[in-house]
Amino acid sequence: MKRTLLLGLLCMILALPAMAQPGYRYGYNPRVQTVGRHGNEYVAWHRYYFGLRLGVNASHVNSESPQLDGSGFKSGLNIGAAAGVQLTYRAPLFFETGLYYSQKGGKSDTGTGKFTYDLNYLEIPLLIKYKHFVGNQTSIQPYAGGYVAVGTDGSIKNYDNRTAFSSFDNGYFQRCDGGLKIGCGVGFNMLYLDASYDIGLANIGQDNFADTHNGCFTLNIGVNF
Numbered sequence: 001m002k003r004t005l006l007l008g009l010l011c012m013i014l015a016l017p018a019m020a021q022p023g024y025r026y027g028y029n030p031r032v033q034t035v036g037r038h039g040n041e042y043v044a045w046h047r048y049y050f051g052l053r054l055g056v057n058a059s060h061v062n063s064e065s066p067q068l069d070g071s072g073f074k075s076g077l078n079i080g081a082a083a084g085v086q087l088t089y090r091a092p093l094f095f096e097t098g099l100y101y102s103q104k105g106g107k108s109d110t111g112t113g114k115f116t117y118d119l120n121y122l123e124i125p126l127l128i129k130y131k132h133f134v135g136n137q138t139s140i141q142p143y144a145g146g147y148v149a150v151g152t153d154g155s156i157k158n159y160d161n162r163t164a165f166s167s168f169d170n171g172y173f174q175r176c177d178g179g180l181k182i183g184c185g186v187g188f189n190m191l192y193l194d195a196s197y198d199i200g201l202a203n204i205g206q207d208n209f210a211d212t213h214n215g216c217f218t219l220n221i222g223v224n225f
Contacts, residue, residue: 055220070106151175
């Protein structure tokens with residue numbers, strides 16, 4: 001059921017650009033500002049936009065505590081929605097935020113046993129993005145900023161004794177997280193692709209004497225309206 005849902009969402013995202021009506025550049029649209037010519041056509045950007053995202057995470061947890069260290073990479077789902085607004089009419093500079101469900105965590109296979117750490121969050125990014133146009137419909141979009149997140153669910157699995165318990169129980173992980181996010185996207189018409197990395201700055205471990213931080217690579221595909 002989960003795979004069917006993800007496949008359906010991916011097909012919908014890929015189909016939306018083909019359904020888009022071209023030619024908005026040649027009529028009035030309050031969302032669009034003309035910025036110059038590319039060949040014989042005008043290049044334009046949206047003053048604001050909304051987007052859908054679907055992607056995968058490769059995450060890890062670095063900790064000074066052997067009990068919480070999951071420095072092996074773990075895969076997970078990243079799904080959500082984004083919204084951006086132009087900061088200045090003089091340049092294609094945008095502020096972007098959104099809401100994502102992001103599955104993070106890590107793996108550990110040491111002398112103390114084999115563990116997986118599932119840490120699932122609702123995450124809000126706070127980004128500054130610049131759109132550099134390389135064609136009338138194609139743009140490269142580097143960005144940087146931060147994120148804040150709150151843990152929703154997750155489990156720690158001990159494969160040696162086949163037990164599992166909540167990641168956010170006393171003595172393990174805290175629910176609040178935050179840090180830096182850097183990345184770059186590529187836009188073509190409505191289609192959007194990006195890659196990013198989260199640098200966790202908050203100590204997510206409940207042991208105040210051992211720093212514990214998230215790290216996460218993300219690859220996303222989506223559409224912007």
